[in-house]
Amino acid sequence: MMRIAILGFGSVGRGIARAILAKNLDITVTGLADSKSGIIDAGGIDLAAALARKENGGACGNAGVSPADVVAKADYDVLVEVTPTNVEDGEPALGHIRAALRRRKHVVTSNKGPIALAYPELRALAEESGVFLKYEATVCGAIPLIHAMQEGLAGNTISRLYGVFNGTCNYILTRMAAEGLTYDQALAEARELGYAEADPTYDVEGIDAAIKLVILANTVLDMRTVLDDVERTGISLLTPDALQLAEDQDCTIRLIGEIVPEAGVLRVSPRIIEKDHPLVVEGTLNAVTVGTDLAGDLTFIGKGAGSTETASAVIGDLLYIQSRHVQGS
Secondary structure: OEEEEEEOOOHHHHHHHHHHHHHOOOEEEEEEEOOOOEEEOOOOOOHHHHHHHHHOOOOOOEOOOOHHHHHHHOOOOEEEEOOOOOOOOOOOHHHHHHHHHHOOOEEEEOOHHHHHHHHHHHHHHHHHHOOOEEOHHHOOOOOOHHHHHHHHOOOOOEEEEEEEOOHHHHHHHHHHHHHOOOHHHHHHHHHHOOOOOOOOHHHHOOHHHHHHHHHHHHHOOOOOOOHHHOEEOOOOOOOHHHHHHHHHOOEEEEEEEEEEHHHOEEEEEEEEEEOOOOOOOOOOEEEEEEEEOOOOEEEEEEEOOOHHHHHHHHHHHHHHHHHHOOOOO
């Protein structure tokens, strides 16, 4: 039986809880916290009851129990850190992850901030403590991209990696091309459907895609980069005329993130692409092509966000650890 503590009980945290219940996984949750409350129970928390409380507008647990309390005091094998991302300093998630690793606990996270900002430090801390640090859910949601590159493509030299890393931008560009909408009209529609935040800057200016490039560059390609190394142009200045010009050439426009390791290139920008290119996906899908020497070009396509989709990546990491974890270690 694997024991886990979950920090963050918003969309992703609840998706994980629902997946554990639906799949009847051999996982017991012994610690749980959201931003305002928490529970610690070595015997196992009633996830169904916690979900019901949260979905009825209540707290997941007791107001006197903080996320830091769960990290420090709960009895768990793996900390699941799925609190909201902060890319300024990575906190409070970075502190949670450091504390868990120092307790010699494995960590699984969907939180891009700590991985983008402090991966070398966290990897060293995990190695020193003899535990796993897994972060599949930080890039492209349900697509097992990191696992594929680190495990399935082990032995390959990756010469180039490029693709659609942000579903919000992809939805906006899809709608502009299909209906001739202006950027503002397509953005308003994306907001109504819940694909775009009230402040969409993070997505539409390419910041989210750039962070994902930094994570891939640092964790898979060993490039030691920071966000400022990414050359970045967003989509907010694109016009229907630009989409029409692409259409006239039987092409379209997508926001493409690209890494060329040997040249040290990291960039995010709108690019004109032929319509039959595998990266021309619709709606909120993500798509990434990995160029390798042995396997050739491989393209991965799937849902890049969502409660269930992100939970899929987290559960995959948990089961990876469980398959290699010796109880009591």
